[in-house]
Amino acid sequence: MNRRNFLSLTGTFTGGLLVLPDFLHALGTQPSQNQKDSCVVFLQLNGGNDGLNTYIPFDHLGYYDLRPHIAIAKNDIVGKNNGMGWHPALKNWNTIQQNGDLTVIQNVGYPSPNRSHFRSQEIWQTASGAQEYLTEGWLGRYLDLQCTTTQPTGGVNIDSIDNLALRGKEPNSITVKDPARFRSHAAGEASQLSTNPQLDFVRKIASSVVEGADDIRRAIAASQTEVSYPTTALGKNLEWIARLIKGNLHTHVYYT
Template sequence: MERRKFLQLTATGTGGLLVVPQFLTAKNLFVGTDDHSNNVLLFIQLNGGNDGLNTFIPFTDPLYFKNRPSIGISKNEVINAINGLGFHPALKDLANIAQDGNLTIVQNVGYPNPNRSHFRSQEIWQTASDSHRYLDNGWLGRFLDIQCKDEGLPSVNVDNIDNLALKASESKGLTIKDFNKIKRYAISDNELQLSDNPQLDFVRKLQFSSLEGMDEIKNALEKSQNYSESYANNPLSKNLEWMAKLIKGGLNSKIYYTSLNGFDTHHNQKQLHQNQLRILNDAIYSFYRDMKQSNLLQYVTLVVFSEFGRRVKENGTGTDHGTAGPMIIIGGGNKGKIIGNNPNLSLLDQGDLRYETDFRSVYATLLKHKFNFDSNVINIKNEVIKGIF
């Protein structure tokens, strides 16, 4: 077997995906200290372009129903209405979190000269670049290079692929595809000794040298095994459950990241979007209850975003790529407010919502309030938003 193929299986760090070979088993992965006072940021990226207008619905605006006669959510379906805005009925538990005062909505988030390509717009959000600039490293990777350069495992990405937001020059995070495929991680001295199988020896040594911090990971999962909460039965919920275990076990990672696909709703949006929002709602509420029960919610800030919103006017049964949309912030001592104005459907930009808040201002706010970090150092020069924390 070629060395390149071994690296695809076991490489970690700035560009690696952890998919441990079946014979390199590992039941327990991850973590660190008993000090839960360190703040943690957790991101859920909604891939495909979430329709913000059907997520937090401006149900008192007649232009909403005029533009969406088929896919609009009726007034009697909207829940937890406040100031002309209400939650999609699939987000009933997020509405409860808002009632608890632990959920903030930042309205009309976007950026100048928006790009409607999924790939390029995701890249802009992940690197915090201007729409005409291209950067090699992610905004979180640049932050971790400075703030967490001495940490063994500063970030954890639970996903099928690496995330550009976490790509760094020095900092080494970890992408995990599936915890359940990891039978064990420990490699004994005897296993590292040469055998009559040089390929196996190579993989053993590569595995041992690549996975720094595995003792901490194992310890964290062991510490958290007696603090279990029931989680909803969907893949996103399972990802959040693993993250919760690592956080409860004291892993010293500052950043956690995962994603949920399925938001490119050009057709049959009403049913498809409802299904995806229900998955999101159930997963987040499971995680929220867990963090509250563990008395960790004040330290953990969960951020939900998408690469763009959808067009205001429906295309018949769905919506096409748009621009601005809402961001959700849960926990972390947020003030439970709606930041910004409700979407202005009478003042559009070529049929799209006009952005009101640059997404990089949200990033600057998170870094400032959670880590006392000046985002100017990583070339995010946007002003911090008042009123979120």
């Protein structure tokens, strides 16, 4: 079964309906007008997480038998449905799920894992096979298809380092830590072609950064913070993403 067929069959039963984000339905297809005006925000959580106490399989006998001291009491579980439910601290996630805006795909892995955290992350960021090594990310490939011409802010990564998932053949994404302080130096003859393809590629990226910086500054200037965000690094990143969306940056993918 190929990935597209797999994604068409998976999802979470919410309110009796099989819910799958429109973004996944749109992959590899010509976008509708509504899809052209929409964006998706990816939040990557680094570090350890107890998945069994996040989205809890409370109907599985092994859950309570094997977790006598850390299992969540059934009465405390939120949004119980089809044997699954949320940790009580995640009641708002349950609300998002019930509204049809959250899908949980469980038991994701790959055959014969080598137990490397870094290799596993590389696999899910590139959507490669276990024995396949790719240099472009799955979102980068999506942007290569989605953008008919190079679009420097087709994807925006709010971080201090580039993300493999957004890497494509064309510079259709940009990484920025603080949009308010983002500045770029003039690229000069960045767009001029030469007889050196490597030099042309570097010039193309430099030109893309300049153009992307200008677009980001305009979007920030055209927006303001409308709600209160937590005073954390993540809260600030989400605030920047909200302002770029409100400022009509027309970015397809935001990542942080």
